[in-house]
Amino acid sequence: MEKIIRRLLKRHDIALSKRLGQHLLLDQGVLERVARAMATDDQWYVVEVGAGAGNLTALLAQGGAHVHAIELDERFRSLHESVFAEWDELAPRVTFSYGDALSFDFAAAAREASTLGKKFAIVGNIPYQITTALVSKVVYDDVPFDSMTLLMQREVGERLAARYGGRQSGAISVKVNFFCDVQKLFEVPRRAFLPPPQVESQLVTFRRHAPPLPPDERARFFALVDAAFAQRRKMLSNAVAAKGIGYGKRDVESALSELGLPPTARAEELGLDEFLSLYAKLNSR
Template sequence: MSPEPAAPPADPLLGPADIRTLAGALGIRPTKTLGQNFVIDPGTVRKIVRTAGVEAHDVVVEVGPGLGSLTLALLETGARVVAIEIDPVLAAALPRTVAARLPEAAERLLVVGADAMDVTELPAFPGEGPAEPDALVANLPYNVAVPVLLTLLERLPTLRRGLVMVQAEVADRLAAPPGSRTYGVPSAKAAWYATAHRSATIGRTVFWPVPNVDSALVRLERHDPPSTVASRQEVFAVVDAAFSQRRKTLRSALAGWAGSAERAGAAVTAAGLDPTLRGERLGIVDFARIAEHRPEDA
């Protein structure tokens, strides 16, 4: 007779010993290249899930699930989870971990073995059409947090809200309003899609390996993009140009975008704005208005 399968643990979430045991069995050492820092504290991931307001009817996208710390906490709510994992070893192991620790949730997990930057649509849960996620909840890899976030907001229009854990400095940038010291390209581009608010700070000791910086949560609530005849790409081109030389006025910073400083000044003036302002003073609606007045031959 085959041995009876081991009973699931009383607490399905992963503690420090569980994380190290799993990593050792898989031959995994967290790498800076993939921005891997695994959460080893069950209380932290349950706090993230509570703060995100995840409920049983939700379909949640998680990026970089790693060994499954946050994944298990999300599944614990009854939600369905689409986990996008670039590391093939971790992607293959995640369903086994869920089956062993939270077996009743195994059918509610869909693992996508891919780089999140390459995902254009999500596969389907068995017997359904392509997954249409409501929420993004993730401990985003440190080195690609902003591009991953912006890419998913662009490509997954059903995402209505999100809660992401990022470096505290990145959280400040994402949530910064115009005119603040930390306002810049990430702030302006995120504002095209959503309203961002910085939430709780997460201490570095809940991670393995321990990073050199603290992390923070950023809450996102999607809204309609600005009403404009300019495309998102055209507006983002203005944002990039305005912050490429942060200390310069719009008239100077947008000279390459418009073809000359004079034409840049005229475009900004036509948008109803002062060309002597710097980009850090403008909101996403202002950038959209400038994009509408780019010279046709620029």
């Protein structure tokens, strides 16, 4: 696989860009594990973020899915055209578009999938520098995906999956788990990529669930979460009171005590469920 990809890159005069965070996944075994984790067939419409050389694109299409692959780097266009033009059975199921995934209309793609009577998935070996922005865009915008499976930096995956708090958790942990069940699937070693990144990677999957609060309460709840983590070394009561969002230090300490939590608790000691309970207590006064 590596020799084939290197030849294609050379033929199309593509030098991988560090600035764009390009690390192509080459390990065939890992690619097949990703495809199996997706479990897609002809009943799925998949948007792939970061198509690169198109090797995951091809695997997903071979499984029967319709794949809309996004690639920021226009230099890959000729490579895609030459490879998939010769792949008669796959070409009708694969569409490429070239641009920034952060500007892509995922909601429109979900509507297209629905029109076709297919389930909607998002997958990608994404540039690590856009992970938080991409997940936030898709999750917070209520894009109705059935499954989202992303290969990302291991530490970011740990943070996103931290539903129950802990040192890895942050405001984004609470917010993403508010909308989704997040599961870490498996780690991917550096040697699986070309060129190898400086960090370890992890495959993480997201599945939507019903949010625990109605839309008109979410902004106030997220403001509480953001305030709590704004100064994570401080006690949660001090951090929240300092933001001036309507909750005083004593109110927060009292609510924490009623929940059986120490008034000196820090934000990382609470998970999604504890934050929801704290929010309910503070707004029942």
